[in-house]
Amino acid sequence: MTMTHDEFKELVPIMALNALPAEEEEQVAAHVEFCVECSRLFGEYRSTAGDLAMAVRPVTPPADLKDRIMAQARQTAPVGTEASRSQQATPRRSGPTFARWMGVAAAAAVALVVIGFGAQQLMEQNQRVQQQEELLSAQREALDLIGSGETSVLTMNPTQDSDGVTGRVFVSSDSGRAAVLLSGLTEPSGDSIYTLWMIRDGNEEPVADFGPDRSGLAVLSVDDVKSDTTLAITLEPQPGNTSPQGPVLATAYKA
Amino acid sequence: MRTKTGKLKKRLEEPDDAGLLEGILNGDQACLSVFYDRYAGSAFGLAWKICNNRAIAEDVVQEAFMAVWQRPSSFDSSRGSAGSFLLGIVHHKAVDAIRKEESVRRREENFTSDLSDASGDEVVEAAWLALRRQSVLKALQQLSDVQREALELAYLHGLTYSEVAARLRIPLGTAKTRMRDGLIRLRGILDESAVNG
Ligand SMILES: [Zn+2]
Numbered sequence: 001m002t003m004t005h006d007e008f009k010e011l012v013p014i015m016a017l018n019a020l021p022a023e024e025e026e027q028v029a030a031h032v033e034f035c036v037e038c039s040r041l042f043g044e045y046r047s048t049a050g051d052l053a054m055a056v057r058p059v060t061p062p063a064d065l066k067d068r069i070m071a072q073a074r075q076t077a078p079v080g081t082e083a084s085r086s087q088q089a090t091p092r093r094s095g096p097t098f099a100r101w102m103g104v105a106a107a108a109a110v111a112l113v114v115i116g117f118g119a120q121q122l123m124e125q126n127q128r129v130q131q132q133e134e135l136l137s138a139q140r141e142a143l144d145l146i147g148s149g150e151t152s153v154l155t156m157n158p159t160q161d162s163d164g165v166t167g168r169v170f171v172s173s174d175s176g177r178a179a180v181l182l183s184g185l186t187e188p189s190g191d192s193i194y195t196l197w198m199i200r201d202g203n204e205e206p207v208a209d210f211g212p213d214r215s216g217l218a219v220l221s222v223d224d225v226k227s228d229t230t231l232a233i234t235l236e237p238q239p240g241n242t243s244p245q246g247p248v249l250a251t252a253y254k255a
Numbered sequence: 256m257r258t259k260t261g262k263l264k265k266r267l268e269e270p271d272d273a274g275l276l277e278g279i280l281n282g283d284q285a286c287l288s289v290f291y292d293r294y295a296g297s298a299f300g301l302a303w304k305i306c307n308n309r310a311i312a313e314d315v316v317q318e319a320f321m322a323v324w325q326r327p328s329s330f331d332s333s334r335g336s337a338g339s340f341l342l343g344i345v346h347h348k349a350v351d352a353i354r355k356e357e358s359v360r361r362r363e364e365n366f367t368s369d370l371s372d373a374s375g376d377e378v379v380e381a382a383w384l385a386l387r388r389q390s391v392l393k394a395l396q397q398l399s400d401v402q403r404e405a406l407e408l409a410y411l412h413g414l415t416y417s418e419v420a421a422r423l424r425i426p427l428g429t430a431k432t433r434m435r436d437g438l439i440r441l442r443g444i445l446d447e448s449a450v451n452g
Pocket of ligand 1: 006008009031037038
């Protein structure tokens with residue numbers, strides 16, 4: 001059974017109330033992940049549902065609950081900070097030509113392999129739900145970066161070296177501002193660091209060095225994504241490279 | 256007198272959570288502690304109401320606070336308060352828990368509309384929290400009876416729309432419409448009251 005955007009949209013408030021049966025929730029969540037409008041609406045309804053929860057009378061929890069939570073918090077001291085996540089792209093000097101990638105990007109654009117943020121089905125439901133929430137909130141963050149208006153969505157196609165790194169690019173048709181949402185990132189070892197590159201007119205330009213947040217996600221903004229532009233992610237041996245040395249993990253092509 | 260008024264005003268004012276979440280973002284445990292003190296009662300009240308089981312409710316609250324601790328950056332202040340954000344997580348986890356443990360619940364529950372009832376161990380609420388609750392209750396009163404009933408069954412008892420339909424003996428489409436219209440209406444009312452102070 002396939003549903004239209006309008007049919008999904010009708011179910012978005014029901015999902016915000018957590019009142020969809022599991023199978024339907026999966027379907028609607030998959031649509032919301034892709035659909036800019038439904039994703040925005042979901043965020044708003046979710047917040048209203050949270051307000052509704054405020055109608056419930058508070059009850060004092062057992063005293064030892066706080067001890068348990070604080071103990072667990074000490075054990076899972078955060079490994080990343082906000083700085084590792086929503087980073088403004090800081091343009092750097094562009095390096096030499098970059099013919100090799102153009103081939104990769106073009107091939108990827110033709111293949112158009114739509115990789116969802118998959119593998120979730122294989123996981124425990126609990127984990128799945130949490131990941132979905134995190135992904136959705138990261139997506140909202142990405143959408144907020146580019147503002148409202150018409151938005152096109154590109155897939156970040158993983159390469160053979162991607163090792164699970166995949167993502168999407170949301171491009172504002174008006175401003176050319178884009179938000180790159182990546183998932184499946186791992187904390188790089190040693191000095192190595194992820195780098196986002198913009199390839200255009202035969203030049204490759206480093207846009208930002210970045211690391212993942214605690215959920216393996218990253219949201220980056222890129223200005224001025226015009227047509228015939230390729231975005232690529234590499235894993236560089238050290239920060240600050242002006243031309244790529246490490247393996248290409250994923251690419252997206254804006255036609 | 257002036258100081259007294261000042262103190263009262265302070266007690267009535269909703270605290271600003273933005274700084275707290277920023278602290279949590281930087282891994283400051285003291286901020287997590289204050290955030291807990293502020294919202295644990297609301298979180299536990301909600302989890303217990305949905306789960307109907309103290310032990311499960313405790314687990315749910317613990318998981319929710321850990322989710323905030325591990326990923327505070329998913330909070331977006333333009334989409335509501337930190338309290339609503341936390342309670343949204345509590346709700347999702349609570350519903351998840353009961354749908355997995357069908358047997359624990361459903362059998363022993365009783366569906367009373369007890370939003371204004373004094374049931375369970377109450378806490379002495381902070382004034383701002385009580386005011387906030389009053390405003391949501393007031394907004395709920397502006398919905399039609401059938402919308403309010405559907406929202407309460409779905410959100411505050413954790414039923415799916417098909418369970419709501421079965422319980423009320425109404426068609427599935429009607430249940431969905433009542434829930435959707437109720438939530439949209441509620442959003443409008445709360446937005447309006449936020450604008451008008
Ligand atoms: Zn849609």
